[in-house]
Amino acid sequence: MRHPDAQALRRLSFIPFPEELVQVKREFMAYARKQGLDPGEIVFDFLSPSQISEAASYDGFPGRYPHWRFGMAFDQLDKSRSWGLSTIYEMVVNNQPAYAYLLEGSTPVVVRMVMAHVLGHCDFFRHNAFFLGTNRNMLNEMANHAARVKRYQNRHGFERVERFLDTCLSLENLVDPNLLFWRAREKESSGAPRDDAAKQAEPRFSSTYLTSYYRTARTPSAAAKERKAEPESPPLKAFPERPLRGVLDFLVDQAPLEDWERDILEIVREEAYYFLPQRLTKIMNEGWAVFWHTRIMVAKGLRPSELVEYSDENSKIIAAWPGRLNPYRLGYFLFEDIRDRWDKGRHGPEWETCQDRARRERWDTRERHGMEKVFEVRSAFDDAQLLDAFLTPEFVIKSRLFTFRLNPRQGAYVLESREFQKVKSTLLAHLTNGGEPVLEVVDANHANRSELLLRHLHDGVDLKVGEARQTLHALHHVWRRPVNLQTVFQGQPKTYTFDGSRDTEQ
Amino acid sequence: MTLRIHSDHARFRSIVKGRVRENLRRFIVQGDLVAQHGRKKVAIPLKEIRLPKFEYSWEDQPQAGQGEGKEGDVLGTGKPGEGEGAGEAGDQPGEHALEVELTLEELAQILGEELELPRIQPRGQKVLTSYTGRFTGIRRTGPESLVHFKRTFKAALRRTISSGEYNAGDPLVVPVREDKRYRARKEVLLPQSAAAILYMMDVSGSMGEEQKEIVRIEAFWIDLWLRSHYKNLQIRYITHDAEAREVDRDTFFKSMESGGTLISSAYALASDMIKKDYPPDDWNLYLFHFSDGDNWSDEDSAHCVDLMNQRLLPAANLFAYGQVKSAYGSGAFYPILEKAFPEQENVALSKIDDKEHILDSIREFLGKGR
Numbered sequence: 004m005r006h007p008d009a010q011a012l013r014r015l016s017f018i019p020f021p022e023e024l025v026q027v028k029r030e031f032m033a034y035a036r037k038q039g040l041d042p043g044e045i046v047f048d049f050l051s052p053s054q055i056s057e058a059a060s061y062d063g064f065p066g067r068y069p070h071w072r073f074g075m076a077f078d079q080l081d082k083s084r085s086w087g088l089s090t091i092y093e094m095v096v097n098n099q100p101a102y103a104y105l106l107e108g109s110t111p112v113v114v115r116m117v118m119a120h121v122l123g124h125c126d127f128f129r130h131n132a133f134f135l136g137t138n139r140n141m142l143n144e145m146a147n148h149a150a151r152v153k154r155y156q157n158r159h160g161f162e163r164v165e166r167f168l169d170t171c172l173s174l175e176n177l178v179d180p181n182l183l184f185w186r187a188r189e190k191e192s193s194g195a196p197r198d199d200a201a202k203q204a205e206p207r208f209s210s211t212y213l214t215s216y217y218r219t220a221r222t223p224s225a226a227a228k229e230r231k232a233e234p235e236s237p238p239l240k241a242f243p244e245r246p247l248r249g250v251l252d253f254l255v256d257q258a259p260l261e262d263w264e265r266d267i268l269e270i271v272r273e274e275a276y277y278f279l280p281q282r283l284t285k286i287m288n289e290g291w292a293v294f295w296h297t298r299i300m301v302a303k304g305l306r307p308s309e310l311v312e313y314s315d316e317n318s319k320i321i322a323a324w325p326g327r328l329n330p331y332r333l334g335y336f337l338f339e340d341i342r343d344r345w346d347k348g349r350h351g352p353e354w355e356t357c358q359d360r361a362r363r364e365r366w367d368t369r370e371r372h373g374m375e376k377v378f379e380v381r382s383a384f385d386d387a388q389l390l391d392a393f394l395t396p397e398f399v400i401k402s403r404l405f406t407f408r409l410n411p412r413q414g415a416y417v418l419e420s421r422e423f424q425k426v427k428s429t430l431l432a433h434l435t436n437g438g439e440p441v442l443e444v445v446d447a448n449h450a451n452r453s454e455l456l457l458r459h460l461h462d463g464v465d466l467k468v469g470e471a472r473q474t475l476h477a478l479h480h481v482w483r484r485p486v487n488l489q490t491v492f493q494g495q496p497k498t499y500t501f502d503g504s505r506d507t508e509q
Numbered sequence: 510m511t512l513r514i515h516s517d518h519a520r521f522r523s524i525v526k527g528r529v530r531e532n533l534r535r536f537i538v539q540g541d542l543v544a545q546h547g548r549k550k551v552a553i554p555l556k557e558i559r560l561p562k563f564e565y566s567w568e569d570q571p572q573a574g575q576g577e578g579k580e581g582d583v584l585g586t587g588k589p590g591e592g593e594g595a596g597e598a599g600d601q602p603g604e605h606a607l608e609v610e611l612t613l614e615e616l617a618q619i620l621g622e623e624l625e626l627p628r629i630q631p632r633g634q635k636v637l638t639s640y641t642g643r644f645t646g647i648r649r650t651g652p653e654s655l656v657h658f659k660r661t662f663k664a665a666l667r668r669t670i671s672s673g674e675y676n677a678g679d680p681l682v683v684p685v686r687e688d689k690r691y692r693a694r695k696e697v698l699l700p701q702s703a704a705a706i707l708y709m710m711d712v713s714g715s716m717g718e719e720q721k722e723i724v725r726i727e728a729f730w731i732d733l734w735l736r737s738h739y740k741n742l743q744i745r746y747i748t749h750d751a752e753a754r755e756v757d758r759d760t761f762f763k764s765m766e767s768g769g770t771l772i773s774s775a776y777a778l779a780s781d782m783i784k785k786d787y788p789p790d791d792w793n794l795y796l797f798h799f800s801d802g803d804n805w806s807d808e809d810s811a812h813c814v815d816l817m818n819q820r821l822l823p824a825a826n827l828f829a830y831g832q833v834k835s836a837y838g839s840g841a842f843y844p845i846l847e848k849a850f851p852e853q854e855n856v857a858l859s860k861i862d863d864k865e866h867i868l869d870s871i872r873e874f875l876g877k878g879r
Contacts, residue, residue: 057514065513074521075558077514078609173560323575332575407584408571416584419571429573440565464565473561488563 020047027115027304034303035122039378040295042125044100047118049107055091056081058104062278063096064145068152068270070168093117097128097281099139112305112312119299123292130382131287133280136186141277148270155263167264171271173477176439177250178275180283180385186276246443250457251275253444258481268481282437283385290334291381293321297335323403333402337389340398341380342373387434394430396423404430432464440466445489455482459490466490468499475501525609528555530619538864540722542616543729550610557607617737620730624871627878629738629826631702631793644692651691660690704739704793704826706732707782709775711800713750714767715837723833724799725762727867734875735795745782749775751805755782772804772842773812780820789824796821797874799831801838810842814849822855829857829874855879 028047035042050058060077061067083089092109096102103121105114128134138144156164247253251272255265281288297317305313321332344350348368357363380389398404399421406429410417420426441460449456455478459466471488478486478501485502498509529536532555536542542551574584611619620626647660665684669675675682710716710724736742746761747753753774756764779796787794804810821828832843843860850856859873860866 053512057512060514060517069517069520071517071521071524072560073514074517074519077518078521169560173562176562176564328573328575402575403577404573404575405578406571407574409568411569413583418574418578418580418582418584420580425571426573429571432570433567433572438565440563442563459563464567464570467564467566470561470564474563477561 020049024114024118028118030303031115031119031122031299034299035126035295038295038298039374040122040126041129042101042122043129045103045121045125046100047103047105047121050104051107052084052090053081055094055104055106056084058094059091063094063102063104064142066142066146066149068145068149068168069156070165070172072172093121095121095124095128096142097134097137097139097277098142101125101128102142110312112309113316115304116296116300116313116316119296119304120292122299123295124288126295127284127288127291127381131280131284131385132187132383133180133183133283133385136183136188136190137277137280138273144273148274151266151270155267159263164263164267167267167480168271170477170480171268173474174251174254174481175271175275176437177442178272178279179247179249179252180279180436182249182252183276183280242447243444246445246458248441248443250442250444253447254481257447259483260481264481279437280385283387286330286334286337286386286434287381287384287389288334289331290336290338293331293335294338294377334389336402337393337398338377338380340395341393342377344373345376346371346373387431387436390427390430390434394427399423399426432462440464442488449487452484454485454487456487456489459488461491465492468492472499472501472506475499475506479503522609524558525555525607526611526615526619528558529553529609529611529616530623533619533623534865534868537726537730537867540726540864543726550612551616552608552610555607555609613733614737617733620734620871621737624868624876626734626872626875629735629793629878631704631739644694646693646695648691648693649687649689651689651693655692657690657692661688664688664690702739702793703741703743703791704735704795705743705745705787706735706795706797707745707747707779708761709747709749709753709779709796709798710761711750711770711772711775711803712748712764712766713770713803715770715801715803715835716833717835720799720801720833720835721762723861723864723867724831726864727799727831727861727870728797730867730871731795731797731874734871739793747775747778747782749778753778769805770800770803771809772798772800773809773816776813776816776821780816780824783820783824787824794825794827796825796828797831798829799833800842801835802832802840802842803838804842807845810845813842814845817850817856822853825855827855827857827874827877827879829859831859831861831870831874834860834862 024047028045032042056077058065059080060073067073080089080091084091090106092106092113094104101121101124103118103125105117109117128137152164152168243253251268255268255272258265258268260268300313300317321329321335323329323332347366348354348370349363349366354363354366357366380393384392404426405421406419406425407416408419409415441462442457443460444455445458446456447453457478471490475486475488485500488499490497490499500507500509536553542553578584621628644655647657661684662682665682665688666675668685668688669682708728710721732742732744744758746756746758748756748761748764748766749770749772750766750768751771751774753771755778775798783789783794804813817828830843830846832838832840834840840860843858846856846858850858855877857874857877859870861870
């Protein structure tokens with residue numbers, strides 16, 4: 004069955020999907036399903052190089068709302084494409100059915116490799132826990148967002164709407180990953196009729212805000228535990244009663260906005276939550292896709308004469324980038340490592356405590372649970388959890404991981420350490436919460452004058468102060484009353500305030 | 510092929526142009542665009558345009574990487590904007606400079622908007638043939654893809670009626686080969702105005718490197734503006750100390766002489782060139798003279814005024830004199846011209862004390878709209 008929007012998307016492409024590739028797709032699918040993957044329905048389509056750049060600029064959605072930042076992305080992507088610096092071979096859109104764009108003019112081997120790769124992504128979208136709540140009708144939803152934004156532009160003026168969009172986009176990273184699971188649950192329950200007992204158990208709140216408060220309040224998190232330990236618990240009738248991590252959700256519900264403004268903020272929030280799982284699982288997702296394209300290609304995708312070309316292309320994908328971490332490589336080798344360890348039984352207390360090097364090298368309990376384990380990992384983990392649980396000292400050595408940092412005296416990046424703990428904590432610092440700082444709404448009636456107070460949960464890395472101040476301006480634009488941010492800067496607790504005309508700090 | 514992204518891209522470009530315009534004074538003072546002389550597009554380094562966010566400042570934090578090397582090895586230089594060496598899981602910290610490319614026309618337009626320069630009304634028109642791309646003509650031969658159906662049918666109708674084949678009861682008209690009419694490109698004569706710039710500069714000992722740099726920057730922007738008005742623009746260069754000679758562009762900006770200064774020598778040479786190559790009826794002439802205001806004698810200055818009155822000004826759209834301040838120059842020439850041409854339409858005088866004044870000086874020169 005074709006997606007209703009397929010007709011519209013079809014117009015993008017002038018090349019019908021060739022019969023021979025339809026056959027390839029069928030074979031790949033059959034093989035993938037036999038191996039336990041469940042990629043669902045996928046629509047493949049060829050796009051020209053500049054169409055691919057366009058699609059990539061819109062994060063895969065050619066019908067997105069108009070905004071200059073997509074134009075900026077296109078400027079850079081298309082330039083680097085035409086200078087031959089980068090090629091985008093493929094884009095996948097997490098949708099039902101999934102849409103995958105292939106690059107026109109790729110060699111048959113590359114096309115097949117990319118198709119196999121896409122199967123991995125699609126399976127991941129459908130089965131990773133962080134994606135369970137994502138809207139699978141996002142192509143239509145995005146087009147809907149675009150229509151709304153355009154309507155507001157016509158009604159309220161292009162620049163006014165653009166300015167407000169800029170403001171909202173400054174706040175788009177203030178989302179709470181924990182809410183992904185509540186969204187998933189909500190989606191599930193809205194699909195199937197619930198039994199009455201379950202209905203009784205759910206408290207019913209009329210306001211959407213209270214519902215989201217309720218969700219957050221019950222979400223177990225480290226932050227919640229920390230909060231309990233705090234001596235100065237918020238006074239009675241504090242609002243919100245407990246700090247909320249979903250700042251964006253709070254603003255959608257509570258900020259004094261006009262209807263069209265609230266709708267735009269809501270659009271930005273919807274899209275932020277749609278893309279959030281992809282941000283949290285970059286290494287997992289790419290690793291899983293490489294893990295499977297290698298298997299599918301070797302089993303079903305190659306004539307003997309094509310082996311060299313395939314190996315060459317594949318090695319480009321998993322090559323170590325100079326000085327930068329390649330998520331394809333890291334993810335792929337981690338999955339292979341997990342499979343190997345659980346095949347050979349190299350886990351558990353006995354393995355952990357074994358100091359005998361020779362024995363470790365020969366270690367093989369013939370457990371053969373590797374495949375089961377990787378499927379389990381793909382279902383339940385995000386990048387931070389993956390590295391926390393499965394990064395081993397052996398792996399760090401084998402894959403030549405290191406940490407580096409800017410040495411201001413040399414004005415250069417210098418290799419700092421190859422020590423396991425150091426590498427691991429560095430990776431985790433960059434991956435936790437998708438590499439974004441955690442902020443929460445502490446008080447919406449700060450100083451009893453409906454000022455907004457946000458707190459940055461400082462974990463050792465400061466915020467960019469200049470940027471933070473600019474962002475406070477955006478926040479003020481939404482909240483319309485003075486806004487405050489508590490953080491720590493260079494070891495000192497600080498509160499930055501913007502009251503609509505003046506920046507102050509304490 | 511039209512892509513939807515093009516409208517977002519156009520919006521982004523207009524934001525970029527706005528930034529360039531805001532920073533125009535800085536770009537002019539720095540003079541680094543001038544180095545790209547002779548190219549069709551100029552690359553302009555701008556600070557990255559981005560929306561502010563609450564973000565970690567990763568710059569001084571350790572990051573993870575992969576590959577060979579031992580502790581203490583240098584991986585790459587940390588100049589902001591290169592994004593080299595930095596990055597983690599697809600993330601790219603560090604300030605990214607945005608390099609935007611503008612065509613010379615776009616840059617000229619920005620200059621015009623910022624300085625509120627009036628468009629130039631060209632004088633004297635040299636008529637040149639040019640083809641318009643429109644298919645407005647009709648021919649009897651041509652490719653089938655260009656058949657003009659209506660005309661063809663009319664011709665066929667006329668033929669059948671005149672030959673008596675036409676039957677009103679059964680109005681069947683079948684065009685034959687002779688009836689076929691084809692669209693054709695029409696040649697149109699379009700007036701195209703031609704212009705010439707004569708740059709004159711004092712290269713005597715008192716004009717230093719800094720003064721020449723100012724002239725170089727100013728000439729770049731003047732070229733840019735005039736080029737956006739005249740498709741056919743010739744530029745020639747005259748240097749002078751005690752005597753004048755025509756030189757090429759490189760020599761013009763680089764040569765350094767010692768010796769005295771006779772401004773009239775340059776004016777005389779310019780008037781000879783005009784007489785020989787640029788009849789005023791066909792050419793829009795722009796004369797720019799830069800010096801530090803030193804001249805050998807008052808008699809020579811008087812001679813200059815005579816030359817201007819009799820030979821240069823009648824032929825020129827604009828005579829512009831820019832007096833660059835130097836430690837050795839007396840600056841005496843400026844008041845002489847000021848006195849001689851208090852209300853002359855096509856004389857523009859400007860004092861350029863330092864690079865900061867270039868923008869104002871350009872406005873004084875080109876603000877006349879001539």
